[in-house]
Amino acid sequence: xxxxxxxxxGTAAVAALALCGLAxxxxxxxxxxxxxxxxxxxxGGQEEIAARCSAAAGGAYDIDVxxxxxESSEQRQQLVRRLAAGDSSIDIMSLDPPYIPEFxxxxxxxPMPPEVASDVSDGVVQSAIDGATWDGQLVTVPFWANTQLLxxxxxxxxxxxxxxxxxxTWDQLVTAAQEQDTxxxxxxxxxxxxxVWFNALIASAGGAVIAQTADxxxxxxxGLDTPQAARAAEVMRAVADSGAVGPAFTTAGEDESVASFExxxxxFMVNWPFVWGRAGSGVEGGxxxxxxxxxxxxxxxxxxxxxxxxxxxxxxxxxxVGASSRHPDLAYQATQCITSDENQAYYFVSNGNPAxxxxxxxxxxxxxxxxxxxxxxxxxxxxxPRPQTAYYSEVSGSLQRIYHPPTAxxxxxxxxxxxxxxxxxxxxxxxx
Amino acid sequence: xxxxxxxxxxxxxxxxxPTGGASDRVRAERRLGxxxxxxxxxxxLLVTAYxxxxxxxxxxxxxxxxxxxxxxxxxxGNYWVVLTDTLxxxxxxxxxxxxVVTVAVELVLGFALALVMLKALKGLRPILRAAILLPxxxxxxxxxxxxxxxxxxxxxxxxxxxxxxxGVSADTDWFGGTGTSLLVICLAEIWKTTPFISLLxxxxxxxxxxxxxxxxxxxGATWWQRMRKVTIPxxxxxxxxxxxxxxxxxxxxxxxxxxxxxxxxxxxTVSFLAYRQTIARLEIGLGSAVSVLLFLSVVLIxxxxxxxxxxxxxxxxxxx
Numbered sequence: 001x002x003x004x005x006x007x008x009x010g011t012a013a014v015a016a017l018a019l020c021g022l023a024x025x026x027x028x029x030x031x032x033x034x035x036x037x038x039x040x041x042x043x044g045g046q047e048e049i050a051a052r053c054s055a056a057a058g059g060a061y062d063i064d065v066x067x068x069x070x071e072s073s074e075q076r077q078q079l080v081r082r083l084a085a086g087d088s089s090i091d092i093m094s095l096d097p098p099y100i101p102e103f104x105x106x107x108x109x110x111p112m113p114p115e116v117a118s119d120v121s122d123g124v125v126q127s128a129i130d131g132a133t134w135d136g137q138l139v140t141v142p143f144w145a146n147t148q149l150l151x152x153x154x155x156x157x158x159x160x161x162x163x164x165x166x167x168x169t170w171d172q173l174v175t176a177a178q179e180q181d182t183x184x185x186x187x188x189x190x191x192x193x194x195x196v197w198f199n200a201l202i203a204s205a206g207g208a209v210i211a212q213t214a215d216x217x218x219x220x221x222x223g224l225d226t227p228q229a230a231r232a233a234e235v236m237r238a239v240a241d242s243g244a245v246g247p248a249f250t251t252a253g254e255d256e257s258v259a260s261f262e263x264x265x266x267x268f269m270v271n272w273p274f275v276w277g278r279a280g281s282g283v284e285g286g287x288x289x290x291x292x293x294x295x296x297x298x299x300x301x302x303x304x305x306x307x308x309x310x311x312x313x314x315x316x317x318x319x320x321v322g323a324s325s326r327h328p329d330l331a332y333q334a335t336q337c338i339t340s341d342e343n344q345a346y347y348f349v350s351n352g353n354p355a356x357x358x359x360x361x362x363x364x365x366x367x368x369x370x371x372x373x374x375x376x377x378x379x380x381x382x383x384x385p386r387p388q389t390a391y392y393s394e395v396s397g398s399l400q401r402i403y404h405p406p407t408a409x410x411x412x413x414x415x416x417x418x419x420x421x422x423x424x425x426x427x428x429x430x431x432x
Numbered sequence: 433x434x435x436x437x438x439x440x441x442x443x444x445x446x447x448x449x450p451t452g453g454a455s456d457r458v459r460a461e462r463r464l465g466x467x468x469x470x471x472x473x474x475x476x477l478l479v480t481a482y483x484x485x486x487x488x489x490x491x492x493x494x495x496x497x498x499x500x501x502x503x504x505x506x507x508x509g510n511y512w513v514v515l516t517d518t519l520x521x522x523x524x525x526x527x528x529x530x531x532v533v534t535v536a537v538e539l540v541l542g543f544a545l546a547l548v549m550l551k552a553l554k555g556l557r558p559i560l561r562a563a564i565l566l567p568x569x570x571x572x573x574x575x576x577x578x579x580x581x582x583x584x585x586x587x588x589x590x591x592x593x594x595x596x597x598x599g600v601s602a603d604t605d606w607f608g609g610t611g612t613s614l615l616v617i618c619l620a621e622i623w624k625t626t627p628f629i630s631l632l633x634x635x636x637x638x639x640x641x642x643x644x645x646x647x648x649x650x651x652g653a654t655w656w657q658r659m660r661k662v663t664i665p666x667x668x669x670x671x672x673x674x675x676x677x678x679x680x681x682x683x684x685x686x687x688x689x690x691x692x693x694x695x696x697x698x699x700x701t702v703s704f705l706a707y708r709q710t711i712a713r714l715e716i717g718l719g720s721a722v723s724v725l726l727f728l729s730v731v732l733i734x735x736x737x738x739x740x741x742x743x744x745x746x747x748x749x750x751x752x
Contacts, residue, residue, distance in 0.1 A: 077711050084497045106498035190696035247603035248585040251696075259586055390498070394713055404696060405608070425713075428494060431517045431705060431722070432713055 033327050034062045035091040035334055038079065040317060041070050043277075045351035046094065053337040061330045063092070072096040073192060076393070083108040083322060090322035091331040092338075095140055097131035097318055098386045098396070104134040105215075105390035110321040110328040112138055120339055127314045127383040128356040134388075139320070141335040142356035144347060146315035147301075147379040148200070148270050149372065154297040156180050156267035167310065169303045170201075170235045173268050177244035184239055185257035185269035188249040190404035195386065195396045196313045197270070198403055201232035203311035203384035204304040209395065210387040217391050217426035222419045229415040233403075235304055240406040250405040262288055270301060272315065273376055277352030298372040300379050311384035316356065348373075354380070397432045398422045484727065491720035498714055510721035520705065520722070524729075527701040530614065531682040534621045538678060539671075541622070542629035549630070550637050568627035576691035579620040583607070610698045617688045617699065625681065629674045636670020637663070676737040680730055702726045 039046040050063035066089075068075040076099045082090055083103070095103065103109050117138045121129050128142035150168070157164050160176035177184045187193035199209060207228025212221035223229060239245065246252060246260050258275050260266040262282065269275075279296065282288030301312035319338060321331040337343070344355035345363045354376045360366060361377040370376070387395050402418040403409055424430035491510055495503040514520050545564050552560045567575065583590045583606040594600045606612045640663050648658045664671070686703040693699045695708070706726055710719025 073712065080498065080714060081711075084500075102498060108498075190694065246585075248605045248608065251585075251605060251607045256586060397708070397712060428715070428718065429513060431514060431519045431718070432708055 032057070032059045032062050033330060034064050035325075035327060035331055036089050037063050037065050037092040037094070037334075037338075038068050038090055039065050039094045040068050040072070040075055040096075042353070043351045045347045045353070048350070049338055049343045049347065052343065053334055056337055057334070061327065061334060063334055068094070071192075072099075073393070076102075079103075080106075080108075083324070086324045087322070088324045088326055091325040091327060092335060093320045093322060094143070094317045095320045097128075097314065097316060098392045100132060100140050100318060100320070101134045101388050102390045102392055103320060104137075104139040108320075108323050109139050110323050110325060110331070112141075112321070113329070113332055116141070116332045116336060119336060123359050124356050125358055125377070125380045127380055127385060128316065128318075131314060131316075131385045131388075132318050140318035141320075141332075141339055142316070143319050143335075143339050144316045144344060144353045145356040145380050145383075146272055146313075146317075146354060147376060147383045148196070148272055148313045148315075149375060149379060150299045150302050151261060151269045151271055151275055152297045152299065153182075153267040153295045155295050156182055157297060164297055164299050167300060167303050169306050170239065171306075173302055174238055174242045174244060177268055178242060180267065182244065182268070183246055183260060183266040184242070184244050185246065185252070185260050185266035185271070186239060186249075187253050187257060187270075188240060188245070188404075188406045189251050189253045189256075190400050191253055192396060192400075193253050194404055194406070195399050196315070198232060198236065198399060199384065199386045200270075200301060200311060200313045201235050201304055202229055204301070204308070205229075205231040205235075206305075206308065207232065208384075208387070209399070210389055213387075213389050215390075217394075220389060220391070220426060222422060224415040224419040224422075226415070230411040231304060233409045233411040233414050236403070236406045237409045237411065240409070250407060262292065264292070273354055273370070273372065274352050276370060276372065298375055300375060300382065309382055312379045312382055314380070314383035314385045316353070391426055394425050394432060395422055398425050401432065487720040487723050487727075490716050491724050493717045494715075495717040496714055497716055506717070510718050511725070513718065514721050514725060519700070520702075520725075522698060523700045523702050523705045526614070526699060527683060527685065527703075530618060530621065530685055530701065531679060533618050534625070534682050535675060535678050537618075537622050538626045538629045539675065541626045542674070543633050545626065545630035546633035546637055549634050564630060565627045567624050568631075570624065572624060572687040573691060575624045576620055576688040579616060579623075579688070580607075580692045583616050607693055608697070613693045613697055613699045617685075617692055620688045620692075621682065621685060625678060629678050632674035632677070633667070633670060636667035636674070639670065640666040672737065672741050676734065679733055679737070683730055683733060684726070702729070 037046070037050055047065050050065050054062045068078055075094075075096065079090070079093055079095075080102075084106070120141045121132075121138055124142050125145055127147075128145040129138070132138055132140045132142050150173075152162075152164065154164075157176070160180050162168055162172065162176055173184055187197050202209060202223070205228040207226050208223045209229075210220060211223035211226075214220050240249060246256075246265060248256060252260075254271055254274075257266070257269050257271055258278060261269045261271075261275070262279070276296075279288060279293045283290050283293055301310040303310045319335045321328050321335065325331050339356070341355075341357050341359050341363075344357050345360045345366055347353055348355050348360060348363075348366050349369045352370075354370075354373075355361065355366075358377060361373045367373050386392070389395060398421045399418055402414055402421055421430065425432050492505060492507060493503050494506045494509070549557065549561055549564065570578075581587050585591065585603070585605055588606075590606070591600060591602050591604055595602060604612070606616050644662050644666065645658060648662050653661070684703050685701050686707065689695060689699055689701050689704050690707070695704050700708075702722070703726060706719055706722040708719075709715050709722055713719070
């Protein structure tokens, strides 16, 4: 009995296979090509956008997401090694802007069709376009643009007599924090965040880490032995030595900063806008009191020299198309869908990541959810990118080594020392 | 009382090896030996020898992963760069320090734990062993994070629990200085790998024949005398093997440093340096040179142990 049943099952399977073979169902139909999008970890927004664009493509392509490590330096490491090995599974990748020149220079990015380039740069904030450009060509698609704001507690700023409708300087902040016996939260940890801070300081002082870039690393001219660099170091040291920073200042990154801002230790902080989304979910989760969030104020990044507009940090995510992708055209099509104003607005509202497209900042839903949207837009217009060089990792690593800990930075010594190290590292004479 | 060693027992065949032409049987045995060990040997060549040779080859070039077109032969230039760099010597010093401190503490602690495991009641023994071995079963990165969170200023409990200790207060930033960072790194390493050393020592302890212990006891030797004259001499091989393995392991410390300080405050170790040149800087040539030097250091340590302390690996396995 059992045997007969088994035989019957076998016959059915053979019949099904034969039918399938004739009708061309299941395995034989490849379906739409699948594009793999390597994303940085977020709150699920990129996955949702991938699903929306897959649906909108009407069968032209399907987008799958694959998650990269959390740290941007580790995202770069994984992508670089895969791309250097010619990994064809990388169709689209979410790229942190400082690494764009390196990827472009190494030929890891598929050339962008001119019609895509003009479409995706239309109405996009200038700092995002600058960050996505290498050798005069747009090489990646700006997706969202990030910038740091000065966050403050309204009550404390008022008590200190600071007029926050006008730009404030770092010196003013230090004095105010000392007077009010509160802290300034900045990122003093030996990590990329320290370079973000230093770059904003030197750019705000009117200088630049790299004065003149070049293809040959030996020809790169640095701007670290300048009065502007000394001024940036002076401000950094003044903040670190003010007594108005947390006890773990030299190991604090963005998360530690926002934690001390939330628990009331710090009343001034420079940080990315994720602070706002985090406050919202803190209130929802019951870990943060609404009255604390009501006291949050925001302004454009502090100035180094009074009267000279500051150059806030620029960050965000760009989309690159892998040079070894099997479907570069489809991938570029997909990036156009991903970066549509509608999707950028959705991403801004749901994940707290500001758009690269200026029109999104006027979206009523965005403004309702992010009352600081106009300040972010203004900050993005002023923002300065980090050093644009194919050797960014070396430059950043050297700066981290020399400028950490900020409590030991000396204006006239640290800059030349960093310049010397970068020069030696770039010419392969020293370890990093 | 003199050192007592067990009478030589011949567990092996005891048959003298044929000195002249090998007999058919010996030849067949030898062939069987190759057939049995051959596949493992081939796999070892593939997964160990090949990467080592590749690294040695790469270390002779100036080679950047993003710029393979400009690869050029530089001979021993990379080694010169590494060996004349103060960063290398500083990292080397830190690595030696971590190795010496952790291995010394682990040896003492591990020996104590091995004694406890040996003497524990039969019913208790399995539970005790599992409990002692638990840290070793935890992935190093996970244990490093656990220790980091424990000592962290905002999320940690150490500052509140140990505020009564001199030098510890609510504001002690453990990862803000070289000494305190290294202390936490060493603690994490010790906690994690003491079980390994105690397990090896337990095997050595179990090999000490009971007859000798009983004879010494009858002779009126105290516990300390028996430990010094009977137990330790008889397990010297096991101790040396445990030391050797742990030293080799400790010298390659990476995970704890990577997780806890990422090399800040002068806590870079040699492995970390190799990682940064190869993976972060993508300078394959320079990174390979650092890796080769690390490999040579490890070979030297192993060689020094085997020659200097006359460690006999076969004895520890109970072959003689």
